Amino acid sequence: MVSIEEYGQFETAWCPGCGNFSILESVKRGLVASRLEPHQLLFVSGIGQAAKTPHYLNANVFNGLHGRALPVATGAKLANPNLKVIVESGDGCNYGEGGNHFLAAIRRNIDLTMIVHDNQVYGLTKGQASPTTQEGFVTKAQPEGVASTPFNPIAVAVAMQASFVARGFSGMGDHLTTLIEKAIAHEGFALIDVLQPCVSFNKVNTFAWYKKRCYTLSEEYDPTDWQAAMAKATEWGDSIPLGILYRQQRPTFEARLAVLQQGGLVDRETDLRELEKIMDKFS
Amino acid sequence: MVSIEEYGQFETAWCPGCGNFSILESVKRGLVASRLEPHQLLFVSGIGQAAKTPHYLNANVFNGLHGRALPVATGAKLANPNLKVIVESGDGCNYGEGGNHFLAAIRRNIDLTMIVHDNQVYGLTKGQASPTTQEGFVTKAQPEGVASTPFNPIAVAVAMQASFVARGFSGMGDHLTTLIEKAIAHEGFALIDVLQPCVSFNKVNTFAWYKKRCYTLSEEYDPTDWQAAMAKATEWGDSIPLGILYRQQRPTFEARLAVLQQGGLVDRETDLRELEKIMDKFS
Amino acid sequence: MEKSDLNLLIGGEAGQGLLTIGDLLTKCLVRAGYSVVVTQSYHSRIRGGHNTFALRVSSKQVVAPRESVDLLIALNEETVNLHRTEVVEGGLILADEAYGIGSGGCLQVPYQELSEERFANIVAFGVVSHLLGLDQKLVAKTVEDAFGKKDSQLVEKNRLALNDAFNWSGQQAVDFPKLPRVADSGQRLVMNGNEAIAMGALSAGVKFCAFYPMTPATSIALNLAAQASRMGLVVEQAEDEIAAINMAIGASFAGAPSIVPTSGGGFALMTEGVSLAGMTETPVVIVVAQRPGPATGLPTRTEQADLEFVLHAGHGEFPRAIFSPGTVEECFWLTRKAFEVALKTQSPVFILTDQFLADSSRAVIPFDLKNLKPIDSGIETDPSNLPYRRYAITESGISPRLVPGMTEHLVVAGSDEHPVDGHLTEDLNIRKQMVEKRLRKEQGIIREAISPVYSGDDRPDILMITWGSSVGAVLEAAAQLRNQSRSVGTLHFPQVWPLVPDQFMAYFQNSGEVVCIEGNAFGQLARLIRRETGFAVHRNVLRYDGLPITPEYIIRELGN
Amino acid sequence: MEKSDLNLLIGGEAGQGLLTIGDLLTKCLVRAGYSVVVTQSYHSRIRGGHNTFALRVSSKQVVAPRESVDLLIALNEETVNLHRTEVVEGGLILADEAYGIGSGGCLQVPYQELSEERFANIVAFGVVSHLLGLDQKLVAKTVEDAFGKKDSQLVEKNRLALNDAFNWSGQQAVDFPKLPRVADSGQRLVMNGNEAIAMGALSAGVKFCAFYPMTPATSIALNLAAQASRMGLVVEQAEDEIAAINMAIGASFAGAPSIVPTSGGGFALMTEGVSLAGMTETPVVIVVAQRPGPATGLPTRTEQADLEFVLHAGHGEFPRAIFSPGTVEECFWLTRKAFEVALKTQSPVFILTDQFLADSSRAVIPFDLKNLKPIDSGIETDPSNLPYRRYAITESGISPRLVPGMTEHLVVAGSDEHPVDGHLTEDLNIRKQMVEKRLRKEQGIIREAISPVYSGDDRPDILMITWGSSVGAVLEAAAQLRNQSRSVGTLHFPQVWPLVPDQFMAYFQNSGEVVCIEGNAFGQLARLIRRETGFAVHRNVLRYDGLPITPEYIIRELGN
């Protein structure tokens, strides 16, 4: 069995006290619980503080462009469906620059796990508002306070009937670990939005702020009840539900492509005889 | 009072029988009902068959890039909030290429009317699937049928608490005209998704198909009830509700920017004395 | 009377079936052994507008469109009005008798008498075939192949319509030159540029294609999609072009050779991804099918104005190769080559084509697939140096490439500057080494570079240089000038980057006037040549009105 | 002992306050009348890493960074280890006595004794100020201005910390050269490149800025945002860069002069929008603050490798201008100029800067705002020809520009090819006319083009040419070479497109060796000059390790 040590220990470029550290820890523990070896995994990330995470564990990694982790992950998964592909990046990366890919990934229901470090701010570029920043939050880029309504990734994902929609909190490591394990086990697109304090730029949504508000969904909560999920999805402010908010089984994108039923593209030989027959049609 | 003639009659590049013709007619009638003169309007569109619409009436027009109507409209509206800005383009343009701007426009709640010709297909490029194309729909680009779940713009808009969310059908011109009039009158971002048969490329969702399924919401329906709206938003298939599915009053983006309270940017003089004071801070 | 070179122009509205007639004629003529060049000109709409399908056919090899028309096949009156003046002395207009144009130079066809409306296209096809002296059996077979044999009633009706057309034509006293018979030249294919690119990619082992529809590139993806399950590849319509290129990079990273077809505006959205491919050293083939810009421009017309854009696309510095096929055959072979270079040098490689070539069907000798060497993926499974380092510094600049999940070794690719292991670095010495490593790969690309193709006299008075789809017109213009006893050379660049001066400078030095002929307003190849060699071409012949360059156009412009 | 030119290097982790010390010192030195050049080098992270703030200060005018260090202010031990060797003979290290480096060449400061931890930065600042011979009152005033006077307790604590620092320093026997006193040179500003661009834009009447955060461009937008309500503009953080440029185009179309600051990767996403601005003839100013690529590269370092990319960005052909300021003053004036050219020629206009210049504070004589002529928006309200036609064909290529809603006339702008009225066309004659109309505007841009700036001997043995932020290093290297009795000229291009050969060819012809000095690996300006003139520079001095070019670097490279 794989041990957490195999995932290594690395020096990070994060600020002391940042929520990213505990998320990294939960990710590793979730991988161990999923009995995955480093080489079976592909982490794909974008650019930002969160997007550095894959550099801090042993795995295959593609650290791409800001906002473009999902399409890279999609391409890689289609090329080799045997890879366990995990997208890990920030809220700005995934919901801001990458918003269109987020919608498309949900629609495809491709078998990926998407872990979003949601610190409600752009960390790496020094504290501008992110799509999830709350209204009125003042930054140097928004000196009058944010005028837009925050993006609620959970509500959008549930509205689109994404097949696995969850929320975690970096400050509740065991819970998050379990979520990650379940998301990996889920066949289809699995979103985990992880609340993450940014000690440098978000002085509002701090560890204490989250801690006070976050609660885990009760055992009775039925994540397959879409209407209930929709209602839960908009709960925010005084209390913030954590856990699997919505879940549904539907075929993955890969499962619907005939060509992938014979395995990944990587192993496929090019059949020039078949091509010859195809060419004949042009005569 | 403005008459419909002022909006002119133009030759179009559309196929005979296309739903676009009736939408154009409803738009004109909606403008007349709103007592708007051509020069008070700015139509912004992208690229596609629907996006040609603004060329077929008298108004100010910016016909931009595929998928990018919303940001152009946003910039123009901020520069001159006195303009009535209407975005008109196709489903591919607005929900496909332009998906990220759709999310951002809802979040901003900028005072725009967005009319989406939703023919569930890419018309101008000859019939590939659009984001709203139904599952299994076969095209030359999707020979095995569309594998993704269709994008439900209404559900996403309601989930994001967009301030005005409506659906119309090109085949119900009077109803659509009223929706357009109301959307224009609404202060804030107003979406009208208009079902539009494409006689050339969509042989499934035809005029008859829509006609059979579409019904208008009853008088009793309360568009301010978010939960009810969310349930209605996912109704699709055997019956398709038309009308204002959700409505909410919240401040527009422009209203929240202090600088715009003194009027548009166009009229603003550059105050070099003020700038001198600002420069002094660098000494 | 015979004439070895005829230019047919079919005109009408979109949706009137001019494509059906054109395609049937093309196929039939090629089967009969003739050489063809198709030029399609259409509006950006689905029905209506004025579209043309020009079909130049010859018993000799032809490679360019021609302007003057021998046979105008008018599917509506507008076509007669618009194109009448293009018809040569002794040429013919074929039109519905209902237009009442009169019989001077016109064969008035009683379509209504001859068939139901839905078979009018077959009738038109039949009449033209008869005029050209095509064998009726061949003609019938072509129709059958096109519409399939399943619907026996349809087959029969088609046969009847054709019969009527041939009979009727046989009774007309028309003085239209027949095509000389040609010897059987063996099996040939009818293929346009985009089809050849798709087939070339399949032959090269493409396993992944991501695209967002955009004229005139879309049909590359559609041709691939049609064969996806048979050839074992995934073709995915992405949510936008940014996704398309990033998906392709992801797929390629994971081991699937990938292609991305697009046009200028879509490509613009991919330039950040191009830079990512450069930095992560991920092979990817990008086809840019050019159309007139800027912005949406003329979406269905042709131009060659994106050379400089493609050459410099993407921020930062990294090597690339750009192929510029000028013929359908080159579309096939250079697409293969593009994969080869991309995989060998782990770089983004481009194919620049355009609407004219994309839609231009030609007769092509079947590619000899049996003797094709498979293209090396460049993927290792057993790295010679351990621990495995994705970006190991090498003399060639090429580092050992593994794909994730196929071995126990971990593959780490980074868009930030990275040390050999692919992780993050802020070490500026490493930065310098990595820049130099990446740029060294250009030497490998140069070694693979295809020479410009010269033809003509040894020391010509005039040398015409060109690239991409304009080559046919240049070759024919040269031939015409030689007929006027002028000494002419032509130099075609099937690859426009990297330029290797040793491959072509001698031609410049040995020629009189050097003229660069290209479909843009800036003279982009000419500027590039000057940048790389200092040589300033003496004259430019440029075209930027949306139409392909023709031999006549060149000769007119040279006359000035 | 006095020394007129000192180089201070502050080193430490991000978050340790080296920016505070650096900024305070800079401001204080400028107020005292000295010339400064700041060079910031930092990691892509928020806390930790190894960052430096180099402050070159002189009683004479200095314009470039210097490599050797006179005073190393080490905020951690790592700094001592990394930079000790850079310290010159007679130089000094300032470090916490806790590191125990010994007193040879080191002034060990007992920070813990002198102050609470949170005032350590003030102490360091005080000690350095004293070493440099700065007036304590001035020093105290600078601190007060920086931290405000509201919190009287803080003011007092700062004052005490400073006092202690000065007292302690006074007791040390250190042999460090003082700066010579300088005459009062009047009010000067401390401004970096990005601040000057923001101020230049404000002075030009910018009314709209859309951006997506990206180092090193972000601070342009932040500086504008800080003044938005006072100066009457909207600064909007867009959802992505595509939105940013399209918003700016929309705002500009509606009458608000617009600016879009970004860096290479973000700019890549804007290239389709650039083409749209070209086609719709919408003025827009785009600032590309360069950093090392490809892809994410080294996000916080410097490079000049996006010239060719910016020059060719966007599909299709249309005119543009590219300015390349080399000093903070040029950042201001050329930003104004960029708006002027954009508005006059209704075109996209670019400003190419880079991380070095963006973050490099200098002393600047206040800009004479009183005598500024307002920039003409080019917007008409009363068109002379009716009906109003947005794209009327004119000799200059410039069509009358109205904005929507401000008159009864309708303004129609189209991304498709259009006739004069802005609607759709498929007429290929119109196409040709429109291409030519648009390209004619280049003549207007050429007429406005700023000449390269020459300095040096009439017929120098060596001519150093450069662009953008490298100019300072080139000027100083030239001065040093002249001190070695070499005959040197320098030619700086504050505008890299369009190039007007008449403005500079004579310099090339009158010089011995021509060397092009730029911060990239391809020698991009050199290639461009060759393309435009045929002239091949004799040598390139290139740098691409993420650091700015220094005079020493140039002299070392020339020595080879």
Ligand SMILES: Cc1ncc(C[n+]2csc(CCOP(=O)(O)OP(=O)(O)O)c2C)c(N)n1
């Ligand atoms: C195309 C592009 N635009 C902008 C940037 C600059 N950028 C880097 S990280 C970042 C924001 C990161 O925010 P988020 O994704 O929330 O990550 P965090 O740092 O907060 O973890 C931005 C805007 C970039 N690298 N590329």
Ligand SMILES: Cc1ncc(C[n+]2csc(CCOP(=O)(O)OP(=O)(O)O)c2C)c(N)n1
């Ligand atoms: C960047 C870019 N990508 C692709 C295209 C090609 N394109 C033009 S219209 C269109 C689809 C239009 O579909 P939709 O918006 O649904 O409009 P419809 O034609 O169906 O009305 C596409 C993909 C383009 N013009 N620009």
Ligand code: SF4
């Ligand atoms: S800036 Fe914020 S998110 Fe980034 S490492 Fe620091 S605390 Fe974490």
Ligand code: SF4
């Ligand atoms: S293709 Fe479809 S959407 Fe376009 S004009 Fe024709 S019918 Fe209408």
Ligand SMILES: [Mg+2]
């Ligand atoms: Mg974040």
Ligand SMILES: [Mg+2]
């Ligand atoms: Mg559509």
